[in-house]
Amino acid sequence: MQPISRAPQAVARRGLALTPRAFWTLTLAALLVLVQAIQAVARPDSFADLAERFSPAVVNITTSTMVAGREQGSPIVPEGSPFEDFFKEFQDRNRDDRTPRRSSALGSGFVISEDGYIVTNNHVITGADEISIEFFNGTTLDAELVGTDEKTDIALLKVTAPQPLPFVSFGDSDIARVGDWVIAMGNPLGQGFSVSAGIVSARNRALSGTYDDYIQTDAAINRGNSGGPLFNLDGEVVGVNTAILSPNGGSIGIGFSMASNVVSGVVDQLKEFGETRRGWLGVRIQDVTEDMADAMSLAEARGAMVSDVPEGPAMDAGMKAGDVITSFDGVDVDDTRGLVRQVGSTQVGKTVRVTVWRDGKTETLKVTLGRREDAEAEAVPAAQPGAETPMEKDLMGMSLSAVTPELAEQLDIGADASGLVVRDVDEASDAYEKGLRAGDLITEAGQQKIETITDLEDRVTEARDAGRKSILLLIRRQGEPRFVALPISEG
Incomplete structure (x- = not known):
């Protein structure tokens, strides 16, 4: 293998009379062509074909709800104001105007089957008396609600159409990578069909729910986009546009779409049962x-x-x-x-x-x-253990006492409760830093039940002899259990 510094001479010996300068010029040109080819694969020149192909399956959703009329409120202007008589006359004319009014809201959705199933957000249709679906070609159909899931903010609707409807399919959101191109479609701010493009900014975002799995994107998402699809470049739905993070209510490039792998499972259950069964x-x-x-x-x-x-x-x-x-x-x-x-x-x-x-x-x-x-739907009571022997001691930064009937009544922990009550916690201790507070009940140490101070000291000794640096305590506060690991001293 020849050193790179002799490459021009090697080319010349093969019959190509290239100067070193010409050689490097051609090499750089080839590299530039290669880079441009890679960029062409990674970044499409246009999203127009994708938008044209799948826009017929994206719909605008208008909901209608009857709301109660206004009731007479407090005076509009202070007493004695020169405008008091004028506004009093205005209020008198409208005093009994409690006639129910119809309120409307807008959102987005997308068709997932040719027989008319449509996915959107639950918050788009909550409380709606009537749901109207407007398709890309201007056709309008009434929809019925199949089922909703508040935990993932997903709703499934159904329309009856005279012919099969264009639809889109769910993709695998788990293979979406940060940096991948995505496209959001919907009805932002009630302006009609709109397309925005961006990338996957982050994955596995949790906002507030137990089952949250959001894709974060910088594709522009605004009010009205809720319920619309987030596409990958294969035209598969990888998310349902649900929320934005914004100080002013407008898009600042931080939008969230519920991952399709969560949505598809919810949709399957809503379609089969009309409810979720987790x-x-x-x-x-x-x-x-x-x-x-x-x-x-x-x-x-x-x-x-x-x-x-x-x-x-x-x-x-x-x-x-x-x-x-x-x-x-x-x-x-x-x-x-x-x-x-x-x-x-x-x-x-x-x-x-x-x-x-x-x-x-x-x-x-x-x-x-x-x-x-x-x-x-059922209240499940926390399990509570059995009895105690009165004793007090300071240990691991806590003042501890075995449960007495008086303490049980005072702390409302149940007459049959057992363990050690935390009477006080040194604010400079590890126990305080770990969140222990006066009134907590310690029921286990080292994953064994304790009833007396001696029990706790024995468990600490066992942990220390086993070479452990901390001991696991089971704490109950107002019946709710949690484990805390506290450091133990060497002596």
Whole structure:
């Protein structure tokens, strides 16, 4: 292989009389052509073909709602004002104007089947008495509501058309990458059909809901775009435009679209049942922190810590508070958010394998999932353990006392409660930094139940002898459980 500095002479020996300057000029020109070719593949010259092809499946949605008329309010101007008589006469004319009025709202949507199923946002049609669909060609049809899901802000509508309708299909939002081109279509600000383009700015955004999985985009999204599709360059819907982040109500390049892999599952259930039917495991969970992982000898801080197991599928399968769920139905669990989404998208009644970390080793449980909607309709009381021996001591920055009947009544924690009551917390301590406060009830230490100060001291000694730097405590505050890992001293 010849050194690059001799390349011009090598070319010359092959019969091409090129000077070194000419050689490098041709080389740079070739590189420029290659770069332009790559850019042509990565960035289309126009989105016109895509917009023309799929715009017939994008619709404008107008909703109509009857609202109560105005009632007489407070005076418009202060008493004694020179305009008092004028405005009094105006109010008298309208005093009894309580006739119901019809209010309208606008949004967007898209057709997903030739027989007329249409997807939009739930907030677009909430409270609507009438829903009208306007198609790209100007045709208008009335729609009926099939079902809604408030948790993902998705609604499914249905129209009856005299001929098959043009429609679009969902793509795989999980393969969308930050930087990919996307196109938003809809009816922004009631101006009619509009197209905007941008890129995927971020993925897996969570705004407020349990099942949130938003694609963030800088494609212009404004009011009225809600419910419209977000396309990839293959013409597949990868998101439903739902929300914007803006200080003034207008687009500033931060828009959010609910990921299609979430939407498609919701739509399938709404189409089949008219409602959602999410899987339910029946546990209270929290993320695993680094100090929790150390306290339980976990190799890394991942998984979902079970803080409580009320009556339900998990309890029936033998799951316990203190278990760390590391795998669900064959899929690794990284955190609580991922587990909640995975459980919710699993079929009700399905028996799944759940792997947990318990007492320094893994165990596999078989859990038959219930239905979350049924569970949410019932109040599930937190489990409470049994009795105590009066004793007080300062430990790990806390003033602790075993539960007495007087304390139980004062803190309203139940007469049968057991454990250690936190009477006070040193504000300079790790316990205070971790969020412990006076009135908290410690029911477990080192994943074992405690009833006395001696129990807690024994668990601390065991953790220290095992070489751990912290100990895991189960805390209950107003009945709600959570785990906290506190550092333990060497002495």
